[in-house]
Amino acid sequence: MRAVLQDRYGPAEVVRVGDVPEPVPADDEVLIRIRAASLNGSDRENLVGSPFYARLGGLRRPRNPVPGSDIAGVVAAVGSAVTEFAVGDAVFGELAGYRGGLAEYVATAPRLLARKPTGLSFLDAAAIPQAGCIAFKSTRGIKSGDRVLVNGAGGAGGALVIGLAKHLGATVTAVDRADKAEHLLRVGADDTIAFEHEDWADQRGRYDRVVDLVGHRSPFRVHRALRPGGMYLMVGGHARVLLAMFAAGWSIRKDGKRVRVLAVPQSRADLEEVTALLIDGEAVGVVDRVYPLEEAPAAFARLAAGDNLGKIVIEMP
Numbered sequence: 001m002r003a004v005l006q007d008r009y010g011p012a013e014v015v016r017v018g019d020v021p022e023p024v025p026a027d028d029e030v031l032i033r034i035r036a037a038s039l040n041g042s043d044r045e046n047l048v049g050s051p052f053y054a055r056l057g058g059l060r061r062p063r064n065p066v067p068g069s070d071i072a073g074v075v076a077a078v079g080s081a082v083t084e085f086a087v088g089d090a091v092f093g094e095l096a097g098y099r100g101g102l103a104e105y106v107a108t109a110p111r112l113l114a115r116k117p118t119g120l121s122f123l124d125a126a127a128i129p130q131a132g133c134i135a136f137k138s139t140r141g142i143k144s145g146d147r148v149l150v151n152g153a154g155g156a157g158g159a160l161v162i163g164l165a166k167h168l169g170a171t172v173t174a175v176d177r178a179d180k181a182e183h184l185l186r187v188g189a190d191d192t193i194a195f196e197h198e199d200w201a202d203q204r205g206r207y208d209r210v211v212d213l214v215g216h217r218s219p220f221r222v223h224r225a226l227r228p229g230g231m232y233l234m235v236g237g238h239a240r241v242l243l244a245m246f247a248a249g250w251s252i253r254k255d256g257k258r259v260r261v262l263a264v265p266q267s268r269a270d271l272e273e274v275t276a277l278l279i280d281g282e283a284v285g286v287v288d289r290v291y292p293l294e295e296a297p298a299a300f301a302r303l304a305a306g307d308n309l310g311k312i313v314i315e316m317p
């Protein structure tokens with residue numbers, strides 16, 4: 001079968017398309033004929049092998065050379081112990097281990113897969129799993145009228161965070177590169193901040209919730225931008241901030257405000273719930289560009305340059 005291959009960590013140039021044997025599902029696995037797969041910030045991290053957690057799948061080189069975690073496709077075969085899916089079922093989800101999805105087929109345990117709603121295209125379904133679950137967890141508890149700031153909102157996951165926060169009735173400020181402002185307003189942000197020109201963390205007492213997809217500020221500083229009772233959630237970001245949060249027990253309380261790391265475990269239940277919410281809020285369809293599998297190196301070049309506005313989707317032949 002055709003697959004995207006990454007034999008080592010490095011720039012987008014390490015990505016190529018080649019032939020690998022089609023996987024054979026174990027008794028407790030399903031074989032998925034993948035129709036579409038999407039790229040996340042985590043694929044960019046897994047490409048370069050940084051931060052450190054991006055090397056959990058191989059210290060010196062990726063153990064599984066096929067990148068890609070978010071997929072949508074059709075069950076092509078089931079192992080003898082699988083009872084919940086049958087051949088022909090349309091499914092979508094995030095692959096355990098965050099690899100293996102950029103190929104014509106993948107064999108995987110079915111526990112993270114959900115049935116694809118019939119009205120949702122394979123392309124839109126593939127764009128949801130990781131970003132959707134991040135959006136679901138990071139917007140939980142937001143109330144109508146809350147002021148929400150999303151930092152790093154112009155990449156793969158931000159649009160869904162904005163979409164859900166708006167669906168919950170929040171006023172949303174989105175932070176990213178100045179040239180992404182138009183995109184951020186288009187996907188629902190009420191206003192934008194260009195991080196090259198302004199530091200949102202200099203604002204005082206302004207937000208009920210900050211969702212940080214690219215945390216790089218000291219966790220002992222960001223609470224100042226929160227209103228009393230407000231919460232800062234670090235979803236992704238620099239290793240040194242994660243280490244500081246680890247040293248602080250993952251959560252810091254100050255002046256009635258809370259700063260914490262948000263873990264987003266892979267979950268079928270969350271995926272099903274957030275997909276229903278996104279469809280209800282008409283927040284699906286945040287696809288940046290669709291590339292055929294053979295053009296995956298160009299897709300990775302766009303991802304590595306940070307030029308994507310939302311999700312890059314790879315369509316399988």
Ligand SMILES: NC(=O)c1ccc[n+]([C@@H]2O[C@H](COP(=O)([O-])OP(=O)(O)OC[C@H]3O[C@@H](n4cnc5c(N)ncnc54)[C@H](OP(=O)(O)O)[C@@H]3O)[C@@H](O)[C@H]2O)c1
Nearest residue numbers: 040041152154155156157158195213235236262263264306
């Ligand atoms: N907590 C969990 O359990 C969990 C689970 C899965 C994933 N994650 C993490 O969540 C993050 C997901 O984010 P994503 O997929 O949306 O990432 P992404 O596609 O890389 O988007 C990040 C965006 O932030 C922008 N940015 C860069 N520096 C910035 C700055 N200083 N201030 C504001 N914006 C800045 C980027 O612009 P440029 O592209 O120009 O740099 C990009 O538009 C990843 O770090 C991933 O590892 C966490």
